[in-house]
Each structure stands twice: as structure tokens, then as C-alpha cells.
Amino acid sequence: MLTEIRKHCADLLTRKQVAAVYGLRERDGHTAPYLFTRAEDLDGLTVGTKVPVTFTLRPAKKNIISAFQEKCPGQKIAVLVRGCDERGLYEVAKRGQIQVADLAIIGYACDADQARACHCPRPHPQNLKFGEKVQGPSNEAFIAKIVNMSVAEREAFWRAQFSKCIKCYGCRNSCPVCICKECWMENDAFSPTGWLPPDFPMFHFVHFYHLSDSCIECGACVDACPMDIPLNLIRKVLSKKVQEELFYTAGQDPEEKPPLASREEAKERLEKGI
Amino acid sequence: MSSTPDNFEPRIVAFLCNWCSYTGADLAGISRMNYPANVRAIRLMCSGSVKPFFIMSALHKGADGVLIGGCHIGDCHYQTGNHLTKKRIPITRELLGALGIDPRRVRLEWISAAEGQEFAEVIHEFVKELKALGPNPLAGGDHAH
Numbered sequence: 001m002l003t004e005i006r007k008h009c010a011d012l013l014t015r016k017q018v019a020a021v022y023g024l025r026e027r028d029g030h031t032a033p034y035l036f037t038r039a040e041d042l043d044g045l046t047v048g049t050k051v052p053v054t055f056t057l058r059p060a061k062k063n064i065i066s067a068f069q070e071k072c073p074g075q076k077i078a079v080l081v082r083g084c085d086e087r088g089l090y091e092v093a094k095r096g097q098i099q100v101a102d103l104a105i106i107g108y109a110c111d112a113d114q115a116r117a118c119h120c121p122r123p124h125p126q127n128l129k130f131g132e133k134v135q136g137p138s139n140e141a142f143i144a145k146i147v148n149m150s151v152a153e154r155e156a157f158w159r160a161q162f163s164k165c166i167k168c169y170g171c172r173n174s175c176p177v178c179i180c181k182e183c184w185m186e187n188d189a190f191s192p193t194g195w196l197p198p199d200f201p202m203f204h205f206v207h208f209y210h211l212s213d214s215c216i217e218c219g220a221c222v223d224a225c226p227m228d229i230p231l232n233l234i235r236k237v238l239s240k241k242v243q244e245e246l247f248y249t250a251g252q253d254p255e256e257k258p259p260l261a262s263r264e265e266a267k268e269r270l271e272k273g274i
Numbered sequence: 275m276s277s278t279p280d281n282f283e284p285r286i287v288a289f290l291c292n293w294c295s296y297t298g299a300d301l302a303g304i305s306r307m308n309y310p311a312n313v314r315a316i317r318l319m320c321s322g323s324v325k326p327f328f329i330m331s332a333l334h335k336g337a338d339g340v341l342i343g344g345c346h347i348g349d350c351h352y353q354t355g356n357h358l359t360k361k362r363i364p365i366t367r368e369l370l371g372a373l374g375i376d377p378r379r380v381r382l383e384w385i386s387a388a389e390g391q392e393f394a395e396v397i398h399e400f401v402k403e404l405k406a407l408g409p410n411p412l413a414g415g416d417h418a419h
């Protein structure tokens with residue numbers, strides 16, 4: 001698959017169909033997002049790692065695509081995406097961060113092992129060009145662990161988990177869809193500077209709630225957490241509730257409005273039967 | 275809850291919108307309707323201004339229950355403010371439940387300016403329910419304020 005992808009991208013660049021190809025590059029044992037402008041660099045192009053392509057740059061709260069589009073408006077770039085990457089692009093597009101129309105989205109499927117490692121329910125993009133679709137593991141089975149606990153057991157479970165938190169902000173900083181310039185997780189009224197571990201559950205409540213209708217279940221926050229706090233247990237409970245209650249799944253359609261932040265189509269959503 | 279002392283009086287923080295629910299609560303007061311004195315009312319312009327963070331914060335600072343009161347759907351003075359509320363509260367309650375905080379501590383009610391009686395009934399019911407739940411285990415937080 002990798003050889004085909006490289007060839008395809010080289011074609012796009014040499015035929016000048018795109019100004020650049022945005023994907024992952026491996027160099028000196030490290031993998032990071034990279035904007036390829038020369039076909040000869042493409043032998044460093046890699047796929048299938050857990051590094052997200054649409055991560056947010058701090059402190060500017062932008063991503064590489066939005067930075068590019070600001071500098072070179074209207075120029076087309078190709079973006080190599082997995083399912084989660086594509087969902088992330090759509091979520092930031094909904095919030096006016098990038099122009100999807102100026103992107104050539106080239107998707108590839110993750111295999112069953114990768115899907116399992118990320119607990120990913122949809123391990124393939126809509127713009128699938130390379131690889132075969134596989135079924136992701138079930139969220140239901142994954143969240144059963146906390147769903148089956150009593151309220152008091154859950155409190156004890158999360159108190160123990162969050163007491164490990166060192167407030168490194170890794171969960172927030174790694175998130176591809178977390179874009180607010182002013183962050184409530186830094187608000188002293190909620191979680192004063194210098195208090196460790198943060199008070200249960202204020203700091204984490206903000207993270208969970210504020211991404212509840214934009215979380216694309218990429219797992220980047222869990223991977224980033226140095227204390228192995230299973231943040232995705234709650235993420236997936238919330239995604240399910242948002243689907244059931246608001247008939248909405250994040251990352252499906254860049255034209256949709258995020259339900260918890262939009263007044264415009266509140267009425268229509270309500271008329272759908274809430 | 276067996277550990278609940280008999281004299282436990284739950285503290286309720288009520289976020290009420292200026293145009294309907296606060297006026298409804300006021301009506302209950304000026305009509306001398308009988309309802310428990312467990313409510314601390316906070317007046318906001320619209321139920322849509324109640325951020326879920328405020329609800330969490332009230333619980334964290336010791337409220338045993340949080341009531342959010344707004345105009346009935348269709349009557350919001352900012353047209354769709356309460357539509358936002360209607361979407362947010364179920365998600366907030368789900369999150370609280372998943373974290374191990376009883377979601378019954380958070381209640382959303384549509385109370386119009388004329389519904390003083392309804393307001394009093396809601397408070398009666400809520401106090402009863404919170405007495406059964408017992409004191410909020412989060413009260414006071416882990417750090418002294």
C-alpha cells in the first residue's frame with residue numbers, strides 16, 4: 001500500500017495538480033506531520049502510525065493546514081488521511097479553521113490490529129482510496145466496564161484515576177479538534193494553578209464536556225496521557241449519548257453544525273424528535 | 275441513604291432565567307406559596323447562559339442539587355436560548371453519571387412567569403429527592419477554598 005501511495009503522491013506533485021502533499025514523514029526514527037513539496041522527499045512518507053496529521057499547534061491553536069491556507073489561499077494541497085484524520089479535518093472545518101474545498105483528501109484504511117489498538121469504531125475515511133475497509137471493535141463492549149458500575153463505584157474509580165493526573169495538559173494539547181484560544185482548563189476558578197492533583201472532577205469535566213460533540217474518537221488524548229488515565233471510557237460514553245440524544249456523529253459531514261454550539265439549527269434538531 | 279442524618283437539609287442552587295422562571299419563583303414568593311427554603315436563586319438573562327461548567331462548579335462548591343429553570347420551548351426571549359439548554363443538560367447529566375456523580379442532582383424545568391405554583395411543586399419534589407440521595411459527596415472539594 002505504501003508504495004502505491006507514494007507513487008500517487010509523486011504523480012500529483014510532478015503533474016502540479018497540488019502545491020503540496022500533507023502527510024507523515026519518518027526521519028531519524030521519528031515520525032511527524034510534514035508538508036511535502038518535492039517528489040524526491042516522498043520516500044520518507046509513511047502511513048500506519050498513531051501520529052495524527054491534524055494536530056493543533058500551540059499556542060496559536062491552529063493546525064498546519066490552516067497555517068498553509070492562510071499563507072497561500074486558494075492553493076490546493078493533498079492530505080493523506082485515515083478515518084480519524086478525516087473526521088478531525090471535518091470537525092475543524094465546521095469551526096471555520098480550514099477550507100475543505102481546497103483539499104484533495106486521499107484516504108487509506110487502517111487494518112484490524114490498528115483499529116483494535118486505538119479502540120477505533122470507524123477505522124476508514126469516507127474518501128477511501130487505498131486499502132480495504134475493516135470493521136472496528138465495538139464501543140459497547142469497551143464502555144461496559146464503567147457502564148456496569150454503580151454511581152458510587154464510578155466515583156471511586158475516577159477519583160483513583162484522576163488522582164494520578166499531573167496536569168500536563170497532554171490530553172488537551174494532543175487533541176486534533178481542541179481549538180479554543182482561551183481554555184477553561186486553565187481557568188483558576190475551576191482548577192487553580194499549582195493544585196495537584198486537580199480537584200475531582202473539575203479539570204477533567206471541562207475537557208470531557210467541551211469536546212463532547214466534537215470528539216472523533218482518535219485516541220490521541222489517551223496515548224498522550226503519561227499517567228495512563230483511560231479518558232476514552234468517558235469519551236465513548238459521551239459520543240454515544242450525543243448520537244442518541246442529538247442524532248449527531250462528529251466528523252461525518254463538514255457542512256453540519258456542531259449541535260451543542262449552534263442555535264441556528266436547534267429548532268430543526270428538536271423537530272427531528274427530541 | 276442510610277447514613278443521611280434526619281436533619282439533612284439539601285442546598286439547591288437554582289439558575290433561573292430572568293424572563294420566565296425567576297419571575298415564576300417571585301410569583302410563588304409574593305403569593306405566599308409554601309415551599310422549602312432550600313433554594314439559592316441565581317438570576318441569569320436566559321437558561322442558555324447557564325454553562326455546564328457552572329453546574330459542575332455549584333456541585334463542587336457544595337450544592338446538593340442544581341436546578342436550571344427556563345421558559346417553555348417556543349417562549350424563550352432570545353428565541354432559541356432554551357433549545358441550547360435542552361441539548362446541553364442531557365449531555366451534562368450523562369457526563370456527571372459517567373464520572374460517578376448522581377445525575378439526579380441536576381434538574382431542568384421549564385417554568386413560566388405565571389407558574390408560581392409549579393415552581394413551588396418542583397422545589398418540594400426536588401428537596402424530597404435530594405433528601406433521599408443524601409449529601410453531595412463532592413461538597414467542599416479536595417482542597418480548602
Ligand code: SF4
Binds near residue numbers: 214217218
Ligand atoms: S479521542 Fe481525545 S484527542 Fe481524539 S478527538 Fe477525542 S478528545 Fe480529542
Ligand code: SF4
Binds near residue numbers: 171228
Ligand atoms: S494527559 Fe493525563 S496527566 Fe496529563 S493533564 Fe491529561 S489526564 Fe492529566
Ligand code: FES
Binds near residue numbers: 294322
Ligand atoms: S429567556 Fe427564559 S429560557 Fe431564554
